[in-house]
Every structure is written in structure tokens, then in C-alpha cells.
Amino acid sequence: MASILRTSRTRPVWSALARARFSSTAPKNTTLKERLAELIPIELENVKRVRAEHGKKAFGPVIVDQLYGGMRGLPALIWDGSVLDADEGIRFRGKTIPECxxxxxxxxxxxxxxxxGLFWLLVTGEIPTQEQVTELxxxxxARSAIPEFVEEILDRCPPTLHPMSxxxxxxTALNHNSAFAKAYQDGVSKKEYWGPTFEDSMDLIAKLPNIAGRIYRNVFxxxxLPAIDPAKDYSHNLATLLGFGDNxxxxxxxxxxxxxxxxxxxxNVSAHTGKLVGSxxxxxxxxxxxSLNGLAGPLHGLANQEVLTWLTKMQAKIGANASNEAVKEYVWATLKGGQVVPGYGHAVLxxxxxxxxxxxxFALKHLPDDPLFKLVGQIYNIVPDILLEAGKAKNPWPNVDxxxxxxxxxxxxxxxxxYTVLFGVSRAFGVASQLIWDRALGAPLERPKSYSTQAIEKMFKDKA
Structure with missing residues (x-):
């Protein structure tokens, strides 16, 4: 919501309005939609002020290597739910994971x-009450049921079709009942776009456990599929639909x-794709x-699957209680074979x-003696030094995958x-919250300028 500027120490600097809002808890006795309706006019004025004060200022240089390098590090988007700092890591509306x-x-x-509660925070910047979370x-x-024709689509899919597909x-098929699509067709005012977008986003998140559970049970x-329990929280219902609710x-x-x-x-690919298509x-x-189609790629959401495959192959080859030397040899063999060590390195961190x-x-608390967890910890103590020695990564440290x-x-x-389906269920929270705000603030169609290699050569030749 609030625009974020950076000091030389790369710490977030928030406006006075944002600081007041982000440090507070949500007002009691309001629903999420009611609170959002109160915040939208405030944030519209805030964005208007930021653009008036800073709209003509340069945010940073663009070099040709960034265009060829996948736009790495190119400042080009407004994304309010979270900010990633290279040294500090992720903050959700200004709050670290331990704070959350x-x-x-x-x-x-x-x-x-x-x-x-995290979704409430992403949407409003506020910590909700226990009662507000229970109502959510x-x-x-109450919104969790999926249309019968969507159930039939899933039931007719061959088990060999990847769960992400x-x-x-x-x-995609849930679009059939989209509140926003209907409202747009009926001529809703631009100022009211956020309302049906909010309803669709709530329906989307609500229905994902039923979709994920049906895919899991059909394929495996x-x-x-059991019924959603209205007395249980979102994660408990998801776990139950997957068959793990008693654990x-x-x-x-x-x-x-x-x-x-x-x-x-x-x-990142899934977030940016959702914002781009939503624009x-x-x-x-x-x-x-x-977003899901982007998340399904091996350089994004499939990475955790690749990590586990690599770990199990290592364990099968060198044993469950291998020495540090054996782990080092396996890691070096991976690198010398032209492969990366999956799960290590990050585009920003x-x-x-x-x-x-x-x-x-979590693992230290709940599964400290698990053999694979012990191997993960062993690798954590070994891989960074090897990657630095090999010159393979600017960031030799492990990522979430x-x-x-x-x-x-x-x-x-x-x-x-x-596994990537679970990642997809999670990522809906961030994509949906940003879509709601994009509609509320009237975000425009994304249309960056592209250049050909020939055009770049000509540009610099003409300047010479």
C-alpha cells in the first residue's frame, strides 16, 4: 500500500501515515471488506501524494545487460504486500517472518x-484480531465448494497429467462464475472495480483446498474427498482434504x-505474471x-521437487549417515557434472x-532425528564454502526450496x-491481495518497451 523508499542502509522508510497504519492492529468489529473500503480512499490520496512528490524522479539506471539478463534487478513494478531485501530477507507489510x-x-x-491472518495483513497492513480471523x-x-462441472473436469483428467496442469x-474454469467479469460486462464504474475483484479473490482462495484435495486424491x-469443516481453519481443512488432518x-x-x-x-515469475495478466x-x-503456469516451471515452483530428488539420490549413493567428506565429494561431483546444487542461491537474497x-x-522442534533433515543440516554446513570456492554463486546460501x-x-x-500445488495454494494469497489493490488504485495496463538487438546496436552507434 504505502510507497517504499530506500536509504543507503537499504532499510524500509515508511510515510507517517503508513507507519501509523502498519504498526497497529485492525479495528475491532469490522470485516475485511469493510476495513478495505475504509483504507482505499486513504491510500488513493497517499499514492497521489507520492506521485506528485516523486513521479518525475529517476529510480535508477537501466543497462543493456539487464535487458538480456531477464530484467534482473530492474525496478519496474509496484508491489505492496511484501518487499525483499538482499540482506534482510522478506517482510510482509513491513513485518519479518519471526514477527508474523x-x-x-x-x-x-x-x-x-x-x-x-497473513492475508488480512497483506490486504490491510494490519494485524487482525482473533475474532476477525475466525470469521475469515x-x-x-462457506465459499469453498467448487462447481460440479469443475469437479468433472478434474475427475476426467488422466492421472498422468501433471497436478499443476x-x-x-x-x-481457469472458475472464471465461469467470476463476479468481476460479470460486473465489467454490466458496466461497473472503474472506482468500483475493487469490489467484485475482492469477491473473486475470496472465492479463489476459498476454493483452492477443494481443488488441491481433489487433484491429490484423484492422482494418488x-x-x-471429505467435506470442508466450517468450524476449522483454512490449513486444517486443507490438511484434512489431503488426508493428514489427524496429524x-x-x-x-x-x-x-x-x-x-x-x-x-x-x-518473481508467478507474482509478476498474475499482476501482468490482471493489468x-x-x-x-x-x-x-x-501465475500457476509460471510457477510450474523448474526454475520457480518445481525447485523443491528437484531438491528432494537430489537429496534422495545422494542418500542412496553415500548412505544415510555419510561423513562430511563423502557429502563434499558428492557436491563436487554434482558441480563438475555441469549441474547446480538445487536449493542454493537466489536471484535477490x-x-x-x-x-x-x-x-x-520447525524441523528442530518436530523432527530433529529425521535422517533427511540431518542431511539437509549437514549440507547447510558444507555447500556454501564449496560454492564460494567454485565461484558458482554470488549467494551460496540456501533458499526456501x-x-x-x-x-x-x-x-x-x-x-x-x-509439492508445487501446495506452493500454488500459498502464492494465491499474495497475488490476490495485490490484484485487489491494483483494481482499487486504478493500476494501468502493463506495456513495457522492448528493443531488438539491432535497435540497441543502432542506438549506441548513433550516439558515438
């Missing part, structure tokens, strides 16, 4: 933050997993389906990913092809 773990409401008997859980449960199909033969630790893992995977700034006024279902740290702390698959495997979810 401490401040966000929790389920009775639980220790991890409820994703419902009930709202999502099925996921994208189902989300887990039997009939308290797995339910807690889902709460942590969704929270830390929900958003990671706007430049064409495609409804949230179409925008998020596009220059330290250990806080999301990795959160998962490691280095750990998540090990946790899921420990609790019996061994079907690696499904």
Missing part, C-alpha cells in the same frame, strides 16, 4: 500463524508453509491461472533465506509432483 509468527493470531493449541475462516469455508485447468488414489504437526506445518510461501515481492482486467481466476530458517526451526520437501516427506507426503 509472534503477532498473527493462532489456532487454539497451535503455535504457527494462521494464513487467514468461516467465510472461506490440472490445477491451472480448474482455476487416496479415496473420497497436528502436519496441520501446523501447513499453517507455516502457506504463510511463508504466500508472497515474495512482485518480480489487462482479466479476472482473478484467469490471472492466477497464468545474499544471505540464508529466512523462510529456510523458519522451516529449519532447500527445506520444504524434506518436511512434507517426513509426514508421509512423498508425492513430489504435488
Amino acid at each position: 509468527q509472534e503477532l498473527l493470531p493462532k489456532a487454539p493449541g497451535g503455535e504457527e500463524p494462521l494464513p487467514e 475462516s468461516k467465510d472461506w469455508a 490440472q490445477f491451472s485447468l480448474a482455476v 488414489g487416496q479415496g473420497k 497436528h504437526a502436519f496441520v501446523e506445518l501447513m499453517r507455516l508453509y502457506i504463510t511463508i510461501h504466500s508472497d515474495h515481492e512482485g518480480g 489487462a482486467l482479466s479476472d482473478p481466476f484467469l490471472a492466477f491461472a497464468a 545474499r544471505k540464508t533465506d529466512p523462510r529456510y530458517t523458519a522451516q529449519r526451526e 532447500a527445506h520444504s520437501g524434506v518436511l512434507l516427506t517426513h509426514y508421509g507426503m512423498t508425492q513430489m509432483q504435488f
